[in-house]
Amino acid sequence: MSKRNRAMMIGSIGAGKSTLTQALLGHEAKAVKTQTLNYEDWIVDTPGEYTENPMFYKNIMATSFEVTHVLFIQDAAKKKVIFPPGFSTGLNKLPIGVVTKSDDEQADLSRAVKQLKKVIPKGPIIMTSAIEGKGLDLIRELVACNSLQEMREYVEKAENEAVIFNETLYK
Ligand SMILES: Nc1nc2c(ncn2[C@@H]2O[C@H](COP(=O)(O)OP(=O)(O)O)[C@@H](O)[C@H]2O)c(=O)[nH]1
Numbered sequence: 329m330s331k332r333n334r335a336m337m338i339g340s341i342g343a344g345k346s347t348l349t350q351a352l353l354g355h356e357a358k359a360v361k362t363q364t365l366n367y368e369d370w371i372v373d374t375p376g377e378y379t380e381n382p383m384f385y386k387n388i389m390a391t392s393f394e395v396t397h398v399l400f401i402q403d404a405a406k407k408k409v410i411f412p413p414g415f416s417t418g419l420n421k422l423p424i425g426v427v428t429k430s431d432d433e434q435a436d437l438s439r440a441v442k443q444l445k446k447v448i449p450k451g452p453i454i455m456t457s458a459i460e461g462k463g464l465d466l467i468r469e470l471v472a473c474n475s476l477q478e479m480r481e482y483v484e485k486a487e488n489e490a491v492i493f494n495e496t497l498y499k
């Protein structure tokens with residue numbers, strides 16, 4: 329991991345941000361409700377309320393200045409999307425879409441990827457499961473990248489079906 333690169337997790341309450349944070353850091357999952365910003369190593373975990381309530385967008389904006397990447401977390405088992413369309417373009421940081429809980433029996437991966445494509449018009453989208461340890465290396469590798477172009481090249485070389493690079497072309 330490039331030492332200066334850091335990632336912020338955003339997404340709804342219960343989307344799996346904290347579980348994913350602990351899995352990425354190789355920690356035992358601890359069931360703690362994140363009430364405030366949680367700085368751990370290269371990850372900033374945020375409370376789901378920050379993303380669910382637009383009143384807190386200013387907190388997301390302010391915290392984004394401290395990181396290189398923003399991870400947009402979408403639960404594969406949830407129909408609901410809480411991110412506004414194009415949200416990633418409003419934060420001037422490298423975006424990574426992360427679908428969580430791919431192991432869940434209710435998971436609908438194609439729906440979740442489609443949902444994140446609307447949130448991230450340009451950027452990678454990874455399908456993960458913190459429980460199975462799936463997709464964690466992909467997240468680490470993409471957070472080590474320093475530009476959209478570098479992330480795109482990584483995804484192309486990876487030839488891994490758990491990651492795509494979205495580029496929505498507007499007509
Ligand atoms: N099946 C499954 N459940 C998960 C996974 N990751 C998290 N969860 C569950 O989802 C719930 C919310 O997780 P949490 O990390 O607290 O979400 P947060 O509010 O976004 O931080 C917990 O019950 C977790 O056990 C996963 O990869 N697979």
Ligand SMILES: [Mg+2]
Binds near residue numbers: 360362
């Ligand atoms: Mg949490």
